[in-house]
Amino acid sequence: MDKTYNNKAWLLVIPVFLLVALSAIIPIMTVVNYSVQDTFGGNKFFWVGTEWFTDVLRSERFHDALGRNLLFSFIILCIEIPLGILIALSMPKKGIWVPICLVLMALPLLIPWNVVGTIWQIFGRADIGLLGHTMAALGIDYNYSSNVFDAWATIIIMDVWHWTSLVVLLCYAGLVSIPEAYYQAARIDGASKWSVFRYIQLPKMQGVLIIAFLLRFMDSFMIYTEPFVLTGGGPGNSTTFLSIDLVKQAIGQFDLGPAAAMSLVYQLIVLLVCYVFFTVMSNVGTDKPEVEE
Amino acid sequence: MSDNNKPTTHLVEGALRQANQMKKPKNFRWFTPSLYIFFLMLPIYWLVNMSFKTNQEILSKFTLIPDNPTLSNYAVIFSDPSWYNGYINSIIYVVMNTVISISVALPAAYAFSRYRFLGDKHMFFWLLSNRMAPAAVFVLPFFQLYSSFGLIDTHIAVALAHCLFNVPLAVWILEGFMSGIPKEIDETAYIDGYSFPKFFIKVFTPLIASGIGVAAFFCFMFSWVELLIARTLTTVDAKPIAAIMTRTVGASGVDWGVLAAAGVLTIIPGALVIYFVRNYIAKGFALGRV
Numbered sequence: 001m002d003k004t005y006n007n008k009a010w011l012l013v014i015p016v017f018l019l020v021a022l023s024a025i026i027p028i029m030t031v032v033n034y035s036v037q038d039t040f041g042g043n044k045f046f047w048v049g050t051e052w053f054t055d056v057l058r059s060e061r062f063h064d065a066l067g068r069n070l071l072f073s074f075i076i077l078c079i080e081i082p083l084g085i086l087i088a089l090s091m092p093k094k095g096i097w098v099p100i101c102l103v104l105m106a107l108p109l110l111i112p113w114n115v116v117g118t119i120w121q122i123f124g125r126a127d128i129g130l131l132g133h134t135m136a137a138l139g140i141d142y143n144y145s146s147n148v149f150d151a152w153a154t155i156i157i158m159d160v161w162h163w164t165s166l167v168v169l170l171c172y173a174g175l176v177s178i179p180e181a182y183y184q185a186a187r188i189d190g191a192s193k194w195s196v197f198r199y200i201q202l203p204k205m206q207g208v209l210i211i212a213f214l215l216r217f218m219d220s221f222m223i224y225t226e227p228f229v230l231t232g233g234g235p236g237n238s239t240t241f242l243s244i245d246l247v248k249q250a251i252g253q254f255d256l257g258p259a260a261a262m263s264l265v266y267q268l269i270v271l272l273v274c275y276v277f278f279t280v281m282s283n284v285g286t287d288k289p290e291v292e293e
Numbered sequence: 294m295s296d297n298n299k300p301t302t303h304l305v306e307g308a309l310r311q312a313n314q315m316k317k318p319k320n321f322r323w324f325t326p327s328l329y330i331f332f333l334m335l336p337i338y339w340l341v342n343m344s345f346k347t348n349q350e351i352l353s354k355f356t357l358i359p360d361n362p363t364l365s366n367y368a369v370i371f372s373d374p375s376w377y378n379g380y381i382n383s384i385i386y387v388v389m390n391t392v393i394s395i396s397v398a399l400p401a402a403y404a405f406s407r408y409r410f411l412g413d414k415h416m417f418f419w420l421l422s423n424r425m426a427p428a429a430v431f432v433l434p435f436f437q438l439y440s441s442f443g444l445i446d447t448h449i450a451v452a453l454a455h456c457l458f459n460v461p462l463a464v465w466i467l468e469g470f471m472s473g474i475p476k477e478i479d480e481t482a483y484i485d486g487y488s489f490p491k492f493f494i495k496v497f498t499p500l501i502a503s504g505i506g507v508a509a510f511f512c513f514m515f516s517w518v519e520l521l522i523a524r525t526l527t528t529v530d531a532k533p534i535a536a537i538m539t540r541t542v543g544a545s546g547v548d549w550g551v552l553a554a555a556g557v558l559t560i561i562p563g564a565l566v567i568y569f570v571r572n573y574i575a576k577g578f579a580l581g582r583v
Contacts, residue, residue, distance in 0.1 A: 103567055
């Protein structure tokens, strides 16, 4: 924490700054540029001011996609965080099973996202998939491409399958950093399993849990590839999340103005959450270490 | 540490032993992780299973193990350049991206971990905010940016574009590892007459080798799994395997067997990488820098 004040450190940051500026600032400026202009084709643009923004903010389509996305993020957070904690708590602490568990659990994280979609597409199909076939054999009418509920259930299970491991690994890392002495003290005091969890493990996992929570929120908020491959946003528009809608508008219909305005609104929402994230992050464990809720 | 409380040690140990004996009911802890791993492996098993079947078997009957295991699906991939080039393309841009990300992130992470400077906090926040930027927002502007440089359909375009989220990530991870190295090491090295570059390469880099490993792992991972940007910036020559997979939808329907085989092959590099860094993963996560 005793960092020296030295502006020459900027020299070391310049390469990163240039590189990220190239791939962040220039594209964002392009988007800003489009968001305030309209075109009749032929590279003729004219100023329309905030028209696109008012359109986007008032459009039903955007509200629906945003609502769906928030609902989706909420559901998967409610499932993945407790599940991740539960699994992390019951993981072995040492022995040969540790690396095996870690490698197996991390496996879904390293599968390309569209392959994740493909895997579940195959897995859920009634004619060739294990899940679909089993459901059919059990007499459950299951079809993720025509039934809205099934589509949602499949996407949620797919996301749980794909990302719970991240929560598990984060929580596990938090857990193994707890010194054995804490548990010994708890055993001597005759603490119940619940109080060990509540007063030792949970506070110690606080930092990683906040990170897990926010990472999962961000990533589920910008989910694109997996539902795109699995359902293509359907049936109807029932699984059209913000990113899917945005790409549809920008690439599919080439409505540059509205798409750009939507991008910026979308980006601002993310940025806002990110700011909260960063503030919370940098306060964890520094100025108020006693907070426990 | 244990010397000054010798008298109490016996008491404590006794109490501990008692507590341990009391608290050793039958252990079912393995059950939850096993169930979870079973759930994780099920879809993967099905994919692997399908990749060894012929299309006819896939569509006509339901078998848990292939009746006549065949390698023909894999043969299709390994004999057709347009298939296996997809893997080569993916690996080229992923490796390029990892190298670029780590090499620019190293000095920056050092600056963030050792110095305060004008706007450091804002800079750090701005960097991180890019990690959180929705890729969908950047698709169109990236396409225009790289076409104006004539870089569309090159590996370097994808590698540079992926820097958007990997460089901030690498800086973040490395900064965490570097902050764990005491500052005295730097000072001693400077007193010993090392110049900054020499110190950085000869002394500092070896000290944070595991951090570099973890950062490289995550760069590899996020570049490998990303598709939206990679697909937009490539057409033929640098097309990633993940995008080529969509080709299996042909006139005669989907070639499920080949699709499954291609899927299995995309899992392998990730599995290999994760196997190599398995001992560092927990440590990397412990810093909470993902």
